Amino acid sequence: MVMIWEDITVECRDSYGREHGKKKLLNGVSGFAEPSRIMALIGPSGCGKTTFLHSLSGKLAANVVVSGNIVINGKKQSLYSREVSYVAQEELFLGTLTVKETLTYSANMRLPSKMTKEEINKVVEETIMEMGLGDCENTRIGNWHCRGISTGEKKRLSIGLEILTQPYVLLLDEPTSGLDSASAFYVIQALCHIARNGKIVICSIHQPSSEIFNLFDDLLLLSSGETVYFGEAKMALKFFADAGFPCPTRRNPSDHFLLCINLDFDLITEVLERTQLSSATSNSTLGMRTSEIRRKLIGSYKSSKLMINARKKIQQLKHNEEQEIKRYIGSTTTWRKQLCTLTKRSFLNMTRDIGYYWLRIVFYMLVGITIGTLFFHIGTGNNSILARGKCVSFIYGFMICLSCGGLPFFIEELKVFYASVVPNVLMGLGTGTGVIIFMMMPSQIFRSLPDIPKFFWRYPMSYLSFAAWAVQVQVQR
Numbered sequence: 001m002v003m004i005w006e007d008i009t010v011e012c013r014d015s016y017g018r019e020h021g022k023k024k025l026l027n028g029v030s031g032f033a034e035p036s037r038i039m040a041l042i043g044p045s046g047c048g049k050t051t052f053l054h055s056l057s058g059k060l061a062a063n064v065v066v067s068g069n070i071v072i073n074g075k076k077q078s079l080y081s082r083e084v085s086y087v088a089q090e091e092l093f094l095g096t097l098t099v100k101e102t103l104t105y106s107a108n109m110r111l112p113s114k115m116t117k118e119e120i121n122k123v124v125e126e127t128i129m130e131m132g133l134g135d136c137e138n139t140r141i142g143n144w145h146c147r148g149i150s151t152g153e154k155k156r157l158s159i160g161l162e163i164l165t166q167p168y169v170l171l172l173d174e175p176t177s178g179l180d181s182a183s184a185f186y187v188i189q190a191l192c193h194i195a196r197n198g199k200i201v202i203c204s205i206h207q208p209s210s211e212i213f214n215l216f217d218d219l220l221l222l223s224s225g226e227t228v229y230f231g232e233a234k235m236a237l238k239f240f241a242d243a244g245f246p247c248p249t250r251r252n253p254s255d256h257f258l259l260c261i262n263l264d265f266d267l268i269t270e271v272l273e274r275t276q277l278s279s280a281t282s283n284s285t286l287g288m289r290t291s292e293i294r295r296k297l298i299g300s301y302k303s304s305k306l307m308i309n310a311r312k313k314i315q316q317l318k319h320n321e322e323q324e325i326k327r328y329i330g331s332t333t334t335w336r337k338q339l340c341t342l343t344k345r346s347f348l349n350m351t352r353d354i355g356y357y358w359l360r361i362v363f364y365m366l367v368g369i370t371i372g373t374l375f376f377h378i379g380t381g382n383n384s385i386l387a388r389g390k391c392v393s394f395i396y397g398f399m400i401c402l403s404c405g406g407l408p409f410f411i412e413e414l415k416v417f418y419a420s421v422v423p424n425v426l427m428g429l430g431t432g433t434g435v436i437i438f439m440m441m442p443s444q445i446f447r448s449l450p451d452i453p454k455f456f457w458r459y460p461m462s463y464l465s466f467a468a469w470a471v472q473v474q475v476q477r
Ligand SMILES: Nc1ncnc2c1ncn2[C@@H]1O[C@H](COP(=O)(O)OP(=O)(O)OP(=O)(O)O)[C@@H](O)[C@H]1O
Pocket: 012, 025, 043, 044, 045, 046, 047, 048, 049, 050, 051, 052, 061, 063, 064
């Protein structure tokens, strides 16, 4: 089982969709990834690392056009492949759930329904062990108002969520961003372990330390959408030395690579020259402008044996037979199970969040008692019609104001649904139901005070309907 990408070119139209405003984000990037190996994708900011990972996982934005071939396990891939799992830079979780609960709910949603509870629990336990999350399995993830697990643990949890279904290929966008060197080392080591179990792991990374760099088997070096180097990570230093840019002995290899290809250094030099803060006119350590070094390196790579061999290997691997590999195909669980899981998760999330549920219940009770007292025994005469009208407006006003308090939590839950179209559809449907139920509720309170408990009960029911809709769509996590 191998993954091949051949002549991947990504172009984006300008914001008006005009053809002549096209910009090349990737230019003919080719390569391959083999199982049991981990590949680093390194390059300056804006060089196209995320675009490359999005092309491989079929998550490109609507305003870009991709051309080229992607072949996984002998099969040409269409827009989105279930064989590929993608871990984005941003982590999306429900902060009130613990690590174990998050993994268990996700496993219940995505593992085949024929798997028993014990089997699912075993997969969850194995994932916890593999990602080294044992110490924090019962700790809440935490959100903006409640501190939870550390950033490193969150990164490992997002990886854990993706490996639950045992994908062939794991793509990760900067899994070490925001981590200290020890946590970053831990994350990459966990990824190495996943790769050694026969998976393909490709991850973009910003300036890894030399210890982390040594963990990678392969390297794809990009600069402004062009391949500067593709091959074994340990051979990259030789390639740079052969091209005339050897890495000084005490310099971190990845720092050296970026120093040679990051065009921002030229801009900085220009600014310094203009402001007369420096007289340097070139990449100070290599004595040349970075654009020139980059051009030479790209030229060296294009005429190198590395590229010829890579092309030959791509042609060989493209015709390899498809292999049977065990994995859990996502979203094969039944509609009913998804409904139960989502509803349980939604209730747990709501009840654990004081602001989302309990605090608002207290406010609603206070409002209910106030309104009940103000409009107690208003009678059934002509004058009471006006009083009833006032009461309804009063109730609507409070309801709408207080419901805003739940928005941050509602949005947090929506984000977890991930696929871009789903949140919009759900937001519309959920809000619609909420409004209808709001309209029904005042009449309940209005009739008599003893009905107030019904009103409190009915409000959470709108979230139940939201969960029911949610399961009808493809849920990613
Ligand atoms: N959908 C898009 N429309 C227009 N431009 C885009 C789009 N996606 C990416 N770009 C541009 O393509 C270039 C590469 O972006 P990309 O996010 O792939 O870079 P990156 O190497 O991942 O950067 P970083 O390391 O900072 O995350 C950037 O200049 C970006 O502005």
